[in-house]
Amino acid sequence: MDISLTEYKRCDVVTVSGRVDSSTAPKLEEALTSITEAGRFKIVIDMTDTNFVSSKGWWTLIETQKKCKRYRRGEVVLVNVMPEIRSSLDMVGMGSYFQIFDDLTAAVANF
Amino acid sequence: MKTSSFPGRYDSLAKVSEFVVNAAKEAGLNSEEVYAVELAVDEACCNIIDHAYGGEGLGELNCTVKVDQGKLTVILSDTGKAFDPKSIPDPKLDVPLEQLKPRGVGLYLMRKLMDDINYETSPNHGNTLTMVKRSQSDN
Incomplete structure (x- = not known):
């Protein structure tokens, strides 16, 4: 898994490529924590090149979503989620906790 | 095989x-x-590492695959602690975000993603989880 972070005026974009599983999720958690600890809570996760997310990965995103939505100070939104990943997210009922956009521009414009 | x-x-x-x-x-x-199999097996392996062995580096994950036309059988075995899958309730998922607890999702996903799941445990041979996925076109 590779992660790149881009800080925009309105939000932070986290581009995640490869597999998010129990081995790699801590690295994602670290990246997301670095953003929230800097007091930034509007986060776009670009999943265009993410090809696998296990429940450990979803919990990492859920915990960040909890932090961001607290006091209505922000939100985590997802971009370009592969249909198979999206279907597993819906299967565990977690789909309703995230807005999912088809393109990055729309996701950034949401903030 | x-x-x-x-x-x-x-x-x-x-x-x-x-x-x-x-x-x-x-x-x-x-x-x-294919993705369903990949996810179910990942969740099963994490359960073995986290719950059967109780941590990383404490035992082996043995994986056997049996390929038939339109059907895959995956057998995962370990020598860790036994558990009763029936004792694990389905997670509560239809709750407000703040109340979500990271528990029990792996087994729930495995049940949803695979067509058959069978878990056996024996004092001499450890735990064996057998999961089957069939192609929709053969159903």
Whole structure:
């Protein structure tokens, strides 16, 4: 898994490529924590090149979503989620906790 | 039938995944079904590492794949602690975000993603989880 972070005026974009599983999720958690600890809570996760997310990965995103939505100070939104990943997210009922956009521009414009 | 053993660590997950994904493709499963197998096996391996062994590096993950046309059987075995899958309730998922607790999702996903799941445990041979995925076109 590779992660790149881009800080925009309105939000932070986290581009995640490869597999998010129990081995790699801590690295994602670290990246997301670095953003929230800097007091930034509007986060776009670009999943265009993410090809696998296990429940450990979803919990990492859920915990960040909890932090961001607290006091209505922000939100985590997802971009370009592969249909198979999206279907597993819906299967565990977690789909309703995230807005999912088809393109990055729309996701950034949401903030 | 092919068998491979992996160290019971999280950094084995990608290798286990490659092993079962290749078998799932060989069995003629479609991309959605291949992903279902990949996810179910990942969740099962994490349960073995976290719950059966109680941590990383404490035992092996043994994975056997049996390829039939339109059907894949995955057998995962370990020598860790036994558990009764029936004792694990389905997670509460239809709750407000703040109340979500990271528990029990792996087993729930495995049940949803695979067609058959069977768990056996014996004092001499450890735990054996058998999961079957069939191609939709054969149903």
